[in-house]
Amino acid sequence: WCGGEWAHPKIPEGEDFEPESFVHYVEASVGSLVTSTTTSSTTASATSSLSTQDASDVVIVGIGEAGVELASKLIDRDQNVVLVDYQSDETELAQDPSRRLSPSSLLKYEDLKNHQGIRIMRGFRCFGTFVDTTNGRCFAKVENVKSGDVTTLESKKKIVLCIGFELAGSTVLQNWVLWKDGYPILTQTHDESTKARNLFLSGPWLKHPAGVCPEVMGTMRNDQEVLFCFIYKFRTRFAVVAGEVLSRVVHDRHCRRALDGSILIDPMGHVLLTKLEQMQSFYKSKGMLLNDLTNCTTASC
Secondary structure: OOOOOOOOEOOOOOOOEOHHHEEEHHHOOHHHHOOOOOOOOOEEEOOOOHHHOOOEOEEEEOOOHHHHHHHHHHHHOOOOEEEEEOOOOHHHOOOOHHHOOOHHHHHHHHHHHOOOOEEEEEOEEEEEEEEOOOOOOEEEEEEEOOOOOEEEEEEOOOEEEOOOEOHHHOOOOOOOOOEEOOEEOEOOOOOEEOOOOOOEOOOOOOEEEHHHOOOOEOOEOOOOEEEOOOHHHHHOOHHHHHHHHHHHHHHHHHEEEOOOOOEEEOHHHHHHHHHHHHHHHHHHHOOOOOOOHHHHOOOOO
């Protein structure tokens, strides 16, 4: 299953997020967010009069791949942008590259930090958005995760939520895969559904708990999980899945069980298994076959 995640954006629920006041990244376009007249970005106290405050052109929630990419494009269009994220400091993120920005996005983020048209607010959790129907301005309510102080950010456009996707919401996969905290529960050897045999999953939402992966025991905590959203990771699992699928095809078509219980493979089966081993060796030599999760726990992955 390589159905992707674009069709399942994570949308906040509850009355604190008015649907007319925000847009998810998948539905946001740079053209629709560009404002002809820019003003300096400021914040307003939650108890002050919002109508008297200057607004930013765009407020973006989430300093991940999508948030940085969108902010970079808007800055290039001379827009004033506010970037908000609950992580207080990028250095607090885990070494796992899946939980950090990719190298190209990290370079863009470093450039953004030195730009006058952007304000970066780390350590602030967005807990609501609403719209002023009298002037069309949108507002994001954010809370300092350390002090608990509440600030309201004003935007000329809808608040853009770059908060990821919700794969567990896939109606196709819902009944074919077991889920835990929004992530699929898969076999550790070849990413197969534990509920439906021969259904393999591939993509940036795979997660393997280190406690049941012999390859990484001793290098990670038992409760620590290896996330596969970093592009080099989930692509290097393709060959693992393909190898398992091909080996099962060979087994079904070219193998039989002898009277003593042993498995007999016909000549064509031997040929195909040899080719399969060669294919996997080739992928591994090119760094595109990942079956040792130890290499996925550091930024050098």
